[in-house]
Every structure is written in structure tokens, then in C-alpha cells.
Amino acid sequence: MLRISACCLTLVLLCSCAPAKRPKLKSFKNDYPLTAAPIESVRINDSLWAPRLKANRQTGVPHCLAQLEKSGAFGMFRTLNGSTKEGRYKNNPWGCSDVYKSLEGLIRSNRTNPDKAAVAAAGKKVDEFLKLVAGAQADDGFIFPYLQLYKKDYKPFSAALARYTETYCMGHLIEMAVEHYETTGSAEALKIAGSVADCIDKSHRPGGKYDFPSGHPEIEIALMRLHRVTGDHKYLNLTKRLIEKSKTIKTTWSQGKPAMGHDEAVGHSVAMFYLYAGAVDAAQVSGDDKLMGLIRKKWRSAALTKTYITGSCGTRGHSEGFGAPYYLPNDKAYCETCASISYCMWNHRMFLAAGEAKYMDLMERTLYNGFLSGVSPSGDRFYYPNPLKTARGKKRVPWFGCPCCPTNVVRFYPLIPTYMYSTDPVSGEVSVNLFASGRAELHLGADILTLTQKTDYPRDGKVSIAYKVADVRDSTTRTAPLRIRVRIPGWCGKPAWMLNGKAIVPKTDKGYAVFTLSGDAGEVTMNCPMPVVRMIAHPKVKADHGRVALMRGPLVYCFEGIDSPESTELALAADQEFETKAKEIMPGMTVDAVIAKDAAGAAIAAIPYFARAYRKETSMLVWTRQAGLKTPKDAEADSWKDKLYRRLDPKELD
Ligand SMILES: [Zn+2]
Numbered sequence: 001m002l003r004i005s006a007c008c009l010t011l012v013l014l015c016s017c018a019p020a021k022r023p024k025l026k027s028f029k030n031d032y033p034l035t036a037a038p039i040e041s042v043r044i045n046d047s048l049w050a051p052r053l054k055a056n057r058q059t060g061v062p063h064c065l066a067q068l069e070k071s072g073a074f075g076m077f078r079t080l081n082g083s084t085k086e087g088r089y090k091n092n093p094w095g096c097s098d099v100y101k102s103l104e105g106l107i108r109s110n111r112t113n114p115d116k117a118a119v120a121a122a123g124k125k126v127d128e129f130l131k132l133v134a135g136a137q138a139d140d141g142f143i144f145p146y147l148q149l150y151k152k153d154y155k156p157f158s159a160a161l162a163r164y165t166e167t168y169c170m171g172h173l174i175e176m177a178v179e180h181y182e183t184t185g186s187a188e189a190l191k192i193a194g195s196v197a198d199c200i201d202k203s204h205r206p207g208g209k210y211d212f213p214s215g216h217p218e219i220e221i222a223l224m225r226l227h228r229v230t231g232d233h234k235y236l237n238l239t240k241r242l243i244e245k246s247k248t249i250k251t252t253w254s255q256g257k258p259a260m261g262h263d264e265a266v267g268h269s270v271a272m273f274y275l276y277a278g279a280v281d282a283a284q285v286s287g288d289d290k291l292m293g294l295i296r297k298k299w300r301s302a303a304l305t306k307t308y309i310t311g312s313c314g315t316r317g318h319s320e321g322f323g324a325p326y327y328l329p330n331d332k333a334y335c336e337t338c339a340s341i342s343y344c345m346w347n348h349r350m351f352l353a354a355g356e357a358k359y360m361d362l363m364e365r366t367l368y369n370g371f372l373s374g375v376s377p378s379g380d381r382f383y384y385p386n387p388l389k390t391a392r393g394k395k396r397v398p399w400f401g402c403p404c405c406p407t408n409v410v411r412f413y414p415l416i417p418t419y420m421y422s423t424d425p426v427s428g429e430v431s432v433n434l435f436a437s438g439r440a441e442l443h444l445g446a447d448i449l450t451l452t453q454k455t456d457y458p459r460d461g462k463v464s465i466a467y468k469v470a471d472v473r474d475s476t477t478r479t480a481p482l483r484i485r486v487r488i489p490g491w492c493g494k495p496a497w498m499l500n501g502k503a504i505v506p507k508t509d510k511g512y513a514v515f516t517l518s519g520d521a522g523e524v525t526m527n528c529p530m531p532v533v534r535m536i537a538h539p540k541v542k543a544d545h546g547r548v549a550l551m552r553g554p555l556v557y558c559f560e561g562i563d564s565p566e567s568t569e570l571a572l573a574a575d576q577e578f579e580t581k582a583k584e585i586m587p588g589m590t591v592d593a594v595i596a597k598d599a600a601g602a603a604i605a606a607i608p609y610f611a612r613a614y615r616k617e618t619s620m621l622v623w624t625r626q627a628g629l630k631t632p633k634d635a636e637a638d639s640w641k642d643k644l645y646r647r648l649d650p651k652e653l654d
Pocket of ligand 1: 408
């Protein structure tokens with residue numbers, strides 16, 4: 001889904017194990033102006049993401065595949081192929097989607113794996129599985145093992161079975177098959193993806209029996225990926241038709257209103273984020289400004305009225321969905337790990353369309369807080385909801401009855417390197433969007449630009465970006481000076497900049513600092529001071545009245561009972577001199593704890609939210625009471641234009 005324009009054709013294959021048969025993608029007249037860095041072009045070697053990406057490949061993916069074997073989800077496909085040894089599958093009807101998602105994670109996480117034997121084994125496993133899929137498909141391409149096995153009188157795509165998520169599951173199959181095709185050039189994978197999409201296309205023709213929107217969106221993203229690799233407009237047209245139908249017809253997952261029939265973000269958070277993401281793809285490729293305008297309004301609704309400070313969405317009691325504007329109860333926060341993942345996918349597309357830092361700012365907050373909380377460093381323990389207040393927090397667990405989050409985590413992790421950089425082939429600019437030590441090699445016309453990041457982000461706000469340009473043909477082919485754009489972190493304010501050792505005040509554009517490169521090698525450095533700050537919420541967020549949340553850089557902090565016995569009751573003193581102190585949460589995870597003072601003058605410690613509940617099942621609180629903080633008046637809300645959270649100025653305290 002991220003290799004999306006002609007620029008991708010110039011992919012630098014850093015990976016010696018990259019298959020020679022990787023297919024060329026189609027280019028479109030209308031498309032995203034920015035191109036995400038190809039997975040193979042970015043290597044992260046930091047202490048936070050790199051070990052987690054490795055653990056995901058070596059532990060997370062095999063763990064999910066083993067659990068799905070145990071639950072009988074894989075067995076359904078073998079039964080449909082005539083095996084009599086399989087037991088009855090007794091889990092959710094949409095269990096096949098978790099098989100597809102885990103295999104997509106297997107394929108994607110091996111794209112940069114230097115272990116050739118492991119890469120070959122992964123390819124073989126997927127090829128064998130696709131044979132099972134082909135054997136399980138109905139004559140018209142339909143596949144939904146649960147219905148085929150246990151509901152023999154089913155009618156595909158019927159409104160009564162919308163909750164069974166047929167198009168959602170088939171969408172995940174298409175995504176997995178397209179991923180395999182993009183990675184290996186497998187004609188069989190593309191054939192299966194096409195047959196499944198064609199089945200949906202034939203069934204959802206205008207005026208036909210099943211002319212309604214997708215039951216649980218996701219298929220929209222999948223169809224757009226298929227459109228990108230085939231160039232077949234039938235898949236774009238089907239995507240747009242499903243979106244158009246969702247303007248007038250409500251579904252199980254859209255919570256009483258047609259999902260796209262209004263400007264507000266309403267419905268099941270994960271389903272809606274998938275729908276919005278697919279809609280951005282369709283709007284970009286088809287040049288549909290009206291649809292893009294609607295999506296921008298949806299973004300404002302979600303980002304400015306319905307997002308927790310941890311960057312995630314969804315409240316309990318609203319069917320895993322959004323609540324009313326500014327209704328953000330901390331103990332009832334659902335913040336499903338899948339919601340963080342799908343929010344990142346949507347925000348990244350919004351960024352590629354507009355180039356504005358605000359989308360990457362939000363995505364960064366979601367990544368480091370809402371998402372990172374949802375999975376252990378070992379890659380095989382997970383949270384489904386991620387509340388901001390618990391009376392007795394539970395530890396992460398290996399699996400769930402509905403394992404949508406674990407199987408989403410394993411396919412999402414390997415996308416993180418691609419989010420870090422993007423290129424604009426027309427302007428000759430490369431953007432540094434996220435910060436982590438590592439190296440990227442990106443093509444801009446005839447130039448290969450190598451960027452080497454050195455930083456201890458998010459523990460430290462100093463980032464060094466060394467650049468080196470190599471012209472693979474002839475330097476005279478360069479028609480415009482190369483430029484590096486570096487995101488100014490939204491939490492930072494004004495960083496100090498240096499270019500080739502000299503302090504500089506760069507031009508800024510859309511929240512990015514812009515540097516024109518004068519030579520073929522040099523260095524840009526950014527220094528963002530990282531003080532501990534107290535954040536307050538928009539006056540209309542009643543749950544946070546009189547309360548503050550601590551942040552340092554992009555990290556949101558929480559108080560746990562193990563450090564502060566009355567953590568859900570404590571109040572911070574007005575005068576504070578915050579200190580940070582390295583704290584080992586467990587072997588391999590050391591964080592910067594914040595030492596603060598409670599209203600009685602006692603020292604209390606907060607830790608990053610993502611590091612919660614590893615030491616003990618204990619109480620936890622993000623928004624703590626703040627002595628001297630007045631209850632805001634609604635009238636003050638006008639001064640909060642385009643903000644849901646902002647820094648508290650200590651002078652505001654009584
Ligand atoms: Zn989930």
C-alpha cells in the first residue's frame with residue numbers, strides 16, 4: 001500500500017536477499033505527490049525500534065501463526081481441501097482474516113531479512129497456503145471458510161451476515177496476496193487476489209442484489225493496492241462505488257449513520273480508519289477533490305475532538321467506536337491497538353497527500369504511546385484496549401478470543417521504516433518524518449541520496465542527519481538543487497539547527513525545516529530541548545478538568561501504583577522542578593522516569609505510558625489532579641483553535 005508512484009520504480013535494493021523478480025508498479029496521472037520510502041531502502045539500528053522489528057519477525061509472526069494453527073483457523077482451509085483430520089473451528093467467523101494478516105506479516109517482515117533460508121521458507125509457506133486458498137474458493141472466487149463449512153445455506157454478502165465481515169476478510173486475503181506478488185512476483189498470488197476482487201465486483205454492481213457498502217471496511221485499501229499493481233480501473237471503480245454507497249447506507253459498523261454521509265468521525269474506530277484510509281487512496285488516484293475535502297473534515301473531527309493524548313481513539317460503551325465530540329473518559333478509553341495501527345495508516349496517507357507535519361506529529365504520538373503500549377518488546381504479548389486509567393492494570397497476554405490486534409501488530413511493524421522518509425520526485429526533496437538511528441538510501445531522479453541518522457530519540461531530542469549524494473549517471477542530469485526537509489516535532493516548538501557545523505535558521509514550510517544542499521555531502525543537526533511538560537486538555541474534555549498529563553518529547557507518561565501507592569488519587573504540587581532518572585523496567589527496557597512532587601511534597605515517579613504494567617499488575621493513571629488548576633470555562637474554548645491538548649504554563653496555576 002505504500003509503494004505508490006513512479007518514483008518507486010527507482011527503488012534502491014539494499015537487501016541482497018531481495019528477489020530479482022519484483023514487479024514494476026503502475027504509475028497514475030493523479031497520485032500522491034509524496035512517495036513513502038520503500039521498505040528495502042531503510043535500515044533502523046536504534047535501541048527501541050530495531051530490536052522490536054527483529055522480535056516481531058523472529059517471535060511475533062511465528063507466535064501468531066502457531067496460535068492460529070492451535071485455534072483451528074488454518075485447519076478450516078485444509079478441511080475445505082478435503083482433509084478429514086481437522087477438528088471443528090470454534091472461534092469467530094472472521095478467523096480467516098487473522099490467518100491472512102499473519103501471513104502478510106510473515107512476507108513483509110522477511111523483505112529485509114538477511115537470512116536467505118528464512119526468506120525462502122517464508123515464501124514456500126505462503127505459496128503452499130495459496131494452493132489451499134485456491135482449493136477452498138467457490139467457483140465464483142468467493143471464499144469465507146466459516147460460512148462455507150458451517151453455514152451451508154449462506155447467501156454471500158447479505159445484509160444479515162454483514163457482521164460476518166466477508167469483504168473485510170476477503171480484503172485481507174487480497175492484501176496478503178498483493179504483498180506476496182510485490183515481494184516475489186508470484187503470478188499465482190496475483191491471480192487469487194484478482195479472482196477474489198472480481199467476485200466482489202460482480203456481486204456489488206450498481207442496481208444489483210448486493211449493491212451496498214462493505215460490511216466492515218478494509219476491502220477499500222485492498223482494492224486500491226490491487227489497482228496499483230494491475231492498473232485495472234475496475235478495482236478503483238469498485239472502491240469508489242463502495243465509498244459512494246456508504247454515503248447513504250448505514251451498516252453494523254457505522255453506528256447508526258451512513259459512514260461517509262456526514263463530516264463527523266462516527267462508527268467503529270478501526271473500521272472507519274480503514275475506510276478513511278482507502279478513501280484517501282481512491283481520492284488521490286482519481287483526483288476527487290470533493291472526496292478529499294470530506295476526508296479532511298473527518299480528520300478534523302477525529303484528531304481535534306476524539307483522540308486521546310496517547311494518540312488513540314475509541315471508548316468503551318460505544319461498540320469499540322468513537323464517542324461524542326470531546327467525550328474522552330480515561331477509565332473507559334478503549335483505544336484498541338488496532339485503532340492505533342489503522343489511525344497511523346490513515347494519517348500517513350493524509351501526510352503523503354498534503355505534506356503537512358501535523359499528520360506525522362499525530363502519527364508519532366500514536367506510535368510511541370497508543371501503539372507501543374499494545375505490544376511487549378518480546379513481540380508476543382499484547383493489549384487489546386489501552387485505557388488511560390486502571391484501578392488494577394492487567395499484564396499483556398499472548399492471545400485473545402478475537403485476535404485482531406496481535407495479527408495487526410505483526411503486519412504493521414515492518415511498515416514503520418517506510419514511514420520515516422518520503423521523497424518528492426518533482427521538487428527533488430526528501431523528507432525526514434520520524435527520528436531513529438539508521439540509514440536510508442533514496443533515489444531522486446538520477447541521484448542516490450544516502451541519509452544516516454544518529455540519535456537517541458525519543459530519550460533525547462538531538463538528531464544528526466548526515467547526507468551523501470551519489471549521481472549514478474551524470475551530475476548534469478540534476479535539474480534542481482536537492483533539498484532535505486526535516487519535520488519540526490510538534491511537541492518541540494523551536495529547535496536549534498546546524499548545517500555543516502554552522503548554526504542556521506532554516507526556511508520552514510508546512511511544519512518542516514527546509515535545507516538546500518550545496519555540496520554532495522554534509523550534515524544537518526536538530527536539537528530539540530526535551531523538558532518535562534504538563535499538558536492540559538481542551539475545556540470541553542470534562543474528564544480531564546483540573547488534571548494534567550506529563551509529556552517529555554513525544555512520550556506520554558503515567559503514574560503506576562508500584563511507584564505511587566495512591567496513583568489514581570494523587571495530585572501534583574503546583575511548583576515543580578521535574579527531574580528525569582534512568583529506570584530499568586525490565587532487562588532490555590530502560591526508560592527515563594520523571595520524578596515529580598505531589599501536593600503533600602512527597603517525591604513520586606512517572607514512567608512512559610508504553611512501559612506500563614511490566615513490573616506489576618497495579619493501578620495506573622495518565623491524567624493526574626493538579627493543585628491550583630482552575631476548572632476551565634467553556635468560553636475559553638475559542639482560544640483552542642485547532643488544538644485538543646496544549647502545554648500548561650505554570651503561571652496559569654493559582
Ligand atoms: Zn484489534
